[in-house]
Amino acid sequence: MKILVINSGSSSIKFQLLQMEDESVLASGLVERIGEEEGFLKCTFMPGTADEKVAKIAEPIADHNKGMLLAVNLLSDAQYGVLAGKDDIGVIGHRVVHGGEDFHQPTVITDEIMAAIEKNILLAPLHNPANMDGIRVAQELFPGVPQVAVFDTAFHQTIPAHAYHYALPYELYEKQRIRRYGFHGTSHKYVAGECAVLMGKPLNELNIISIHLGNGCSMAAIKNGESVDTSMGLTPLEGLVMGTRSGDIDPAVHAFLACNCNMDIKAIDSMLNKDSGLKGLCGLNDMRDIHAAIDEGNERAKLALDVQTYRNKKYIGAYMAALGRVDAIIFTAGIGENDNIVRARTIEGLEGFGIEMDLKANEQRSKKATLLSSAASRVQIWCIPTNEELAIAREAQELVKA
């Protein structure tokens, strides 16, 4: 079966076509700058193989409909030979960011499901409308093909009440649904599953701390295979220090800025999301640039690295307490998979807790899952590449088979 995975953003559409028999990627593409003067589409066919081919289109792409149509025409183009026609696709899997409390599992999309996703726009005003655009366009282009929504929040719906409640007036939860939801669920679930396979143990017998460090960063405490706590909250702003997002701050910072710095709530929100985190501390938000700056003696860049890795460490401690016993720690996503310095700094000093890194193994670069802990470490430390597209495709396939 071939599955198309769509991750639709406000001005972009990421797509991937997978052959599920061997889980190989037939095509992987990105439509960018939708609605802008000049749009751009890049698609790589048979990536990483001897038959790899790249197609690029630069032209105005007025809306998601046009973007998706261009992508589908490319995928069906005989010269690439990956798709015989629209009927060649068995299922379409969509990434949907916020499922609120309505979705604990991936779901086949119906009108009622669309209404429920729409209801959750209030909780993810930037993401859910863009995800819905992607779904509507795919429904139009592929009538009759089942469409499945896979929610970023779903994996975290097992978090117990004592961990998802904020200590706020209870009616804010009842009336406004203000609580911790958590994100990156598809990624945390995927790497935890891979880790269980690598360790040769059933996932439901493992306690894992999963650390997703990309532009967005989050950590999850996974007990017997289920999420019991995570660092992101009502929105993806809470928790770890991210590229441009602050993560945890004293909530009174809002009032202070409003009273003393003449900032309104929109400006504060924008600053916390777009101009804080690593970028706020040192002006750089890409970890590669931060290391280069540190090498040149940039003290602020060093501070940014210190603040991020200290926060990581603090959360590991918190989740060790939440879990009681930890079998494995996983690093994943752009920084987690590639940055041995961030990994080493995050783990250093945890030896007393039975967490010890093999620094040589940590320095080796690999695109494959790698064991990073020393033989003496009680807790295994893994670097496991995440693959949200494959995770979505697997979930979608399982659902339509069932």
Ligand code: ADP
């Ligand atoms: P997203 O959260 O947008 O999916 P990624 O998981 O791709 O992002 O992570 C992107 C980030 O990963 C970049 O901003 C950069 O900081 C970091 N990164 C990517 N490659 C490397 C590398 N080789 N070394 C250090 N950091 C890297």
